[in-house]
Amino acid sequence: MKIFYLCSQKLNALMEGEHNLARLIREGNLRYLPHLSLDCVIFGFHEGQLKVLLLKMKHKSDWSLPGGFVAHTETLEQAADRVLNERTGLSGIFLKQFHVFSDLSRSDIPQTLSELRRDGIEAKVGDWLAQRYISVGFYALVSFSKVVPRADMLSDACEWRDLSDVGKLILDHNQILGKALETMRLQLNYQPIGYNLLPPSFTMPELQRLYEAILGKKLDRRNFQRRMLGFGILRRLPERKAGGAHKAPYLYEFDHEAYKRALLEGLHGGW
């Protein structure tokens, strides 16, 4: 039990030495729950495109989703929030767990070992990292412009990628991404979306392009507006958006109270 209560800062310092990876493997079990990881699908929206934040792993050609482990003193949600914060600088963002991935084939232990050895790190089966992992998938919707992508000690790049240009990811991360997208599309049917994805005020066409990007299909401009306004979660501002090359559209903002209520109660309910 003692290990649960080890000073968090001390462990932090522990992890920040020269041989970060080697230390994680030796001492990860002091801080984190074994066999359990989480992966975050972080969506952003920019120039009409839905984006995903990806990491380029050291010494690997494939990219991966940002992920992490769950400390003995954290809930899953806290751990996911921490991971999100470490990669983006943001915190307190809408973050939703959507599936747990537990296939036996998702942890390729022999390959992990050989990769570690290539890095000159001693590790044997059952060591931290060289074990089976069960991963909880989270997805987040964040404001593209507020994010400052940051790589971690296991990766040497952290970048936005167009959803249509993701390519092959490590392990089952393509599957995780697919499931996140599927879940979000379903969610769109009974929950509002966009609060963290768009700037504080936005135009109706901008909101529509977001929905189109998520759904992957075109929507009718006028019917979209009628429906969105019908939800009663938008407030039209007196100003119009200036600078565009055409007729200036109105600006809208979310009615936070109504938005939160819609998140809890759903939008139309079905039955």
Place this chain on the structure above:
Amino acid sequence: MKIFYLCSQKLNALMEGEHNLARLIREGNLRYLPHLSLDCVIFGFHEGQLKVLLLKMKHKSDWSLPGGFVAHTETLEQAADRVLNERTGLSGIFLKQFHVFSDLSRSDIPQTLSELRRDGIEAKVGDWLAQRYISVGFYALVSFSKVVPRADMLSDACEWRDLSDVGKLILDHNQILGKALETMRLQLNYQPIGYNLLPPSFTMPELQRLYEAILGKKLDRRNFQRRMLGFGILRRLPERKAGGAHKAPYLYEFDHEAYKRALLEGLHGGW
């Protein structure tokens, strides 16, 4: 790694001795992933009432949801299916993971230890069971009449309970049950339900009472029928149900092909 490949039958035998619980605590880590459990909310339907299968834990006044652990060689889904099978005798049933529960307060280790000691079992912090658990919630919909409830080695009763008469459950199991119900209600909006909950053939009023039990509210008889038939997943049989005290209703069965398609593609889709 060796432990992963230990003959499963051997371990089975290991667990079936006199001091099952003591052995589980000593040797559970050989078979199962540490810190990870799962809980199943098993719904049934009988006499117009939605039921949940509950276990009465030994030496405890509170009841609990059937749960279990994940073997090193199992996926979560396989483990959940096994748990369901052990309590009901059924297998291959629709089983859906709906949330992971990871609050720090959900594992009361001091209390677990004192309960074990009351049973005359030696255990210390960090031992199997006397550790933090993160639990994956699954829910299942099963045919009430096909189930033969069976207690396990940690419990001395396994019974159906009316959803309205569940009472206080151990730990956060009331919360888990609530979340399962909430998830199932949402699911009702875009997926068919009832295949495993009802007998092979059933009447429209029976199906309606199932929906009413899940949603917790009355529905209009005629609109319900119109909508259900509109989904195109039902086939009306030539026979009618005899024996009732009133006009004999038609019998229906699910069109398995259409049902599966509806499960995958959703019922109306929203956008």
Place this chain on the structure above:
DNA sequence: AATCATTGTGTCAATTTGACACAATAGTAC
């Protein structure tokens, strides 16, 4: 001033939904 892409606001028919009426049927009471 004409052009052009884009936005604001409707309209209208088709479809879906919600509320309700009425006839048919199978037991029950007499």
Place this chain on the structure above:
DNA sequence: GTACTATTGTGTCAAATTGACACAATGATT
């Protein structure tokens, strides 16, 4: 057997929602 009752099968109809589309207004560009 006949009346009664509760329940089922089938529709109807108005209201609300949805999908498809038209037209005027605006703001930069030429």
